[in-house]
Amino acid sequence: MRADSKTRLILAIALFIALSGISALSGGSDAETPGGEAGVSEADTGGADGTAEELGGSVEDTVPPVDLAAEGLDSLLPEFVGYGVGEKLTYSVQYGIVNAGEAVLEIKNIGVIDAKPVYCIVSDARTNDVFSVFYRVRDRFMSFMDTTDLVSLRYEKHLREGKFKSDRVVVFDQKQHKAFYEDKEIPIAPRTQDILSAMFYSRTLPLRVGNSFALANHTDGKNYPLVVKVLGAERVTVEAGTFDCLVVEPFLRYPGIFTQKGRMKLWITNDRYKIPVLMKRKVIIGEVSAVLKDYKLAEKFRDGK
16 A cells, blocks of 8 residues: 655655755656666766756646747856766765765766767656665666757656555657657757756756756656745765855746745755755755765766866
């Protein structure tokens, strides 16, 4: 028997927030769809280029998506790609002062999809032994992000929550501007991101206090611009150390309104790596958070490189 909806919601939020800092904003359902193999092979090349559009309008899956660039909006260009193969971020997932589990976000390797090198980004979340007695979670999210254009080509979501099981795969055709599921295809905006690739793309941008920008985002069959605001700068101390950070607030823009479904804030290092150090989100009762407890920079940045 599955956990009651409130328990599942709290645990899902606590775990999702640790995965990417924005995945808790998806607001989508977890209807079951058959999954598939990743379909990527090893390669050794990489690169960086791309754009992010400034604040734009909302789109729905029932109408053609809005091309943010066509609206005459300014762009933000990537400043520096501070991640790569070997980066591994480990978080403690907490509900209030109670430790609920752990989430790991890492770039496993460089693969190839349609002859294009991709970052294979994997995020695993799991409840600890105590929580698993009541409600066991073993979730995996995977994003395959073009290393040159810095856009998503494929996204996978594999949920194992109590007795609930769901596998969902979406393939992004960035030339045809379509998202392909097993049973449907949906038009998408140019340079659409998934929830993981959006975070990694944002990490390349020249973030400054007072900045606001938007990314085309596709989540669970729907298109919503992801709006990000840089609120300020703070120094924070977590298990992994003390860091000078930018405070960032992401939220989705639904038709005609901005919504957060519970306010979320992220603290990311104010340096060229822009590592998410702390993530917090208010829920009906209390707060869930993901706290960085260990990290490894990408192999190419280790030893002062």
